[in-house]
Amino acid sequence: MDAQEFLLSEQWYSDRGIPFRRGYLLYGTPGSGKTSFVYSLAEQLKGELGLNIYVVNLSNKSLTDDTLGELVSETPSRCILLIEDVDAAFVQRVRGESTATNNVTFSGRIDVRVHFGNATRKQAYELFTKFYPTLPDADTERLAAEFASKIPETEFSMAHLQGFLMGHKRNPKAAVDLVSTWVDGHRKDEVPDNSTTNDDIEDIEEVPGTPIENQE
Structure with missing residues (x-):
């Protein structure tokens, strides 16, 4: 370092x-x-x-x-x-x-x-695993991978993703099920910044x- x-x-x-x-x-x-x-x-x-x-x-x-x-x-x-x-x-x-x-x-x-x-899918995956540390490893990996696959690459900040997960901090399955709707809603509300790479x-x-x- x-x-x-x-x-x-x-x-x-x-x-x-x-x-x-x-x-x-x-x-x-x-x-x-x-x-x-x-x-x-x-x-x-x-x-x-x-x-x-x-x-x-x-x-x-x-x-x-x-x-x-x-x-x-x-x-x-x-x-x-x-x-x-x-x-x-x-x-x-x-x-x-x-x-x-x-x-x-x-x-x-x-x-x-x-x-x-903005956040990459890799970061979205890691953020999800840190948010739900008590899940069995197999469930964590499966849900985190599904969650990350629904996050557009470098479109949302880590703070945005963290804010979404805070709303489902006790229900990781709901976070995975609802994240696509959340993404679509934010895309309608604001113009994303795709000019930067993470x-x-x-x-x-x-x-x-x-x-x-x-x-x-």
């Missing part, structure tokens, strides 16, 4: 006079699991390396480069700093709300970009050159 490799390279950075930090930009479809992924990563790294997570929200209009710098300087030297709603800073600029005292930039702070898109978390770890674009 890229984050683990970085955390084990502190001496390498020190020998070359490079600041020991690594910035990741997670971008893509709303509800695709970006924040959940960060918290999952933080939980893993907290157990392995004792890292805690700190959160800064850029939707705060009073935040500037200076205040962001102050917040960053107050965090421990070894931690995960999650900066949420990065797009809020740029939306303010487009609307003309940016001023010399309300201006956050990210020059030199982003090393890696990771794209998150890179699931396993691909990020196993094929680091494909979904991750290094900016170094």
Whole structure:
């Protein structure tokens, strides 16, 4: 994992006079699991390396480069700093709300970009199995496969699928039986975004050159 490799390279950075930090930009479809992924990563790294997570929200209009710098300087030297709603800073600029005292930039702070898109059938399958862990294995695999086969590829976010399953959290068979009707209803209500492809978390770890674009 890229984050683990970085955390084990502190001496390498020190020998070359490079600041020991690594910035990741997670971008893509709303509800695709970006924040959940960060918290999952933080939980893993907290157990392995004792890292805690700190959160800064850029939707705060009073935040500037200076205040962001102050917040960053107050965090421990070894931690995960999650900066949420990065797009809020740029939306303010487009609307003309940016001023010399309300201006956050990210020059030199982003090393890696990771794209998150809508859910694949593989992810739909895995989400179903995690939602119903007490089912016998054979039933879980059969129902999960049937559920995933009814989910259009990269048409719905993970948050959408999770919301549907929440409505049937005690009845997996009903979730499988009703999901096609749910899909048809959503297709009538909204125009799906098919312009993005999804890179699931396993691909990020196993094929680091494909979904991750290094900016170094």
